[in-house]
Amino acid sequence: MQHWDDHQLFSALCQGQKEALSVLFLRYHSDLLHYGQHVVPDRVLVEEAIQELFIHLLEKGADLPEVSYVKAYLFRALRNRLLRRIQREQSKKNKELLWMGTLKNSFSQEDIRFEELKDSKVREVLLEALNSLPWRQREAIYLRYYNGLNTREIAEVMGTANQTVLNTLHQGLKKIRNFQKLKKFVGYLFPWLLLYLTSI
Amino acid sequence: MNLNQEQLDLLEKWLDDPSFHNWAKQTNDTDIAHWEHFFNLHPRLQALGETGRSLVIGVPFQKVPVDESEDRAALDQLLQRLEQKGGSGRTNREARLRKLRPGRRWIAVASIILVLTIGWGIYRSEFANKPIQLSTDYGEQYQTQLPDGSLVHLNANSRLTYYPDKPRKVWLEGEAFFEVQKKAATGATFQVITEDLAVTVHGTAFNVNARNDQTKVFLEEGKVSLQVADPERSRIDMQPGDLVSYSKKQNNLLENQKDVSALESVSWKDGTLIFKETPLSEALPEIEEIYGIEFVVLEEKLLDETIGGGVPIRDLQVTLQTLRDVYGLRIEADGNRYLISGVE
Structure with a gap:
């Protein structure tokens, strides 16, 4: 079963086969855990939600309509579970549970490929830009370039149209680029400004 | 500023095209040249x-x-939770199977017949179903997407035929590499048919070479099964890394030639043929097929000489120059024939 593709495993899982559950779980557990923590920064809660999701598929999967992208489906299902959970908690006025939509710094230094950006200043600027993006743009960029989902899969996860995803990605990348340009400009201007101010 | 509809449509098309990705990442010379040319035409x-x-x-x-x-630890935890629930899964599901009431059953049957009739009518009128043929000339390669989303990379001097209503069944002469769009959920298989055999695909990437009176199938990843043209022989299930060749003419089957690197079998996709201690008797016919030329070897023992390494196959003159400079072959042109008189 190790060699089965996602669709074969997924339909076997939905038919109630435990072995398929194990293989598919091991294949996507770490991706789901990482993604989940981008939605809600609470590892224990995310872990619990992933397990519940797979148990749900094993027991109730037979009723599911056909799924076009398995990985995207799993991401969406986890996302919905977590967002529902947040709504429930917030209505109980449990303000401790944060949602990434309200939280900054969802990316950290270790998420950036080192070989491409050796200069730590440049890395910092990129991180700052990423973390300053609106939640939807951040999520689209994360799904596309961190998880390698294509735009159709992202559309499935985020529940929008393919072209909307393209636009969101485009806006996000443009903002990052502008942010980098601005920082570079300020960095270039700063010494002269200092010189000017001290000369007055 | 948001992208407008025309821009979005174009971007969507480009991003579906692997050659565009190659241009963007500057990884494939042919694709780079193609897109540079395109943008020069459309500033x-x-x-x-x-x-x-x-x-x-x-x-x-x-x-x-x-x-x-x-x-693993997370999986163990999950399995434990299942254990505690006591495997209630199956009974739950059976209980939920709904039975249609008799009255509704007739409505269901009637609507199925209606849908089938309309569907058949559309099918007959819309798709008169002429076969579509993709073909490449000598020294030319072509990459495209079939209507079902599967990717085909057609090598030089090859032809691929399919019917619009059945894009997952294709006929091949020559050589092609396939990356099949997975449709496992619907169980729809992908089939490649050659003179010698039929390849049935259960997903993913493989190379079919149907030249020189035999068909060679190399499986890069996924699962395929073969039915050779001789009905006496049973079906062959291939594993990734397997190479199987069959010739209908000679009824000769070579199964599971392991240890063939993916590099050698599908290197032509990137514009280079890779040989590993390959005798000229095997290497030259491959090059002949790509350009539609003929090599004439003046001394028979030259055919046993081996070459190892890459030969570029985008341009005949470059190919010949490489054979001369790198592999030391003495080659002279004689019309469309090339005389090989020795090895230095």
Whole structure:
């Protein structure tokens, strides 16, 4: 079963086969855990939600309509579970549970490929830009370039149209680029400004 | 500013095209040349091209290394939870199977017949179903997507035929590499048929070479099964890395030639043929097929000489020059024939 593709495993899982559950779980557990923590920064809660999701598929999967992208489906299902959970908690006025939509710094230094950006200043600027993006743009960029989902899969996860995803990605990348340009400009201007101010 | 509809449509098309990705990442000379040419012809689209390039390149993320023991521990925990629930899964599901009431059953049957009739009518009128043929000339390669989303990379001097209503059944002469769009959920298989055999695909990437009176199938990843043209022989299930060749003419089957690297079998996709201690008797026919030329070897013992390494196959003159300079073959042109008189 190790060699089965996602669709074969997924339909076997939905038919109630435990072995398929194990293989598919091991294949996507770490991706789901990482993604989940981008939605809600609470590892224990995310872990619990992933397990519940797979148990749900094993027991109730037979009723599911056909799924076009398995990985995207799993991401969406986890996302919905977590967002529902947040709504429930917030209505109980449990303000401790944060949602990434309200939280900054969802990316950290270790998420950036080192070989491409050796200069730590440049890395910092990129991180700052990423973390300053609106939640939807951040999520689209994360799904596309961190998880390698294509735009159709992202559309499935985020529940929008393919072209909307393209636009969101485009806006996000443009903002990052502008942010980098601005920082570079300020960095270039700063010494002269200092010189000017001290000369007055 | 948001992208307008025309821009979005174009971007969507480009991003589905692997050659566009190659251009954006500057990885394949042919594709780079193709797109540079395209943007020279359409300077208006240059800026959009850059947008597309930034969408391809994106952000250089680093994936957190996977800790398998963590995954295992989480799985064990999950299985334990299942154990405690006591495997109630099956009974739950059976209980939920709904039975249609008799009255509804007739409505269901009637609507199925209606849908089938309408469907058949549309099918007959819309798709008169002429076969579609994709073909490449000597020294030319072509990459495209079939209507079902599967990717085909057609090598030189090859033909691929299919019917619009059945894009997952194709006939091949020559050589092609397939990346099949998975449709496992519907159980629809993908079939490649050659003179010698039929390849049935259960997903993913493989190479079919149907030249020189035999068909060679190399499986890069996934699962395929073969039925050779001789009905006496049973079906062959291939594993990734397997190479199987069959000749209908000679009724000769070579199964599971292991240890063939993916590089050798599918290197032509990237514009180079890779040989590993291959005798000229095998290497030359491959080059002949690509350009439609003929090599004449003046001394028979030359055929046993081996070559190892790459031979570029985008341009005949470059190919010949490589054979001369790198492999030391003495080659003279004689019309469409090339005389090989020795090895230095």
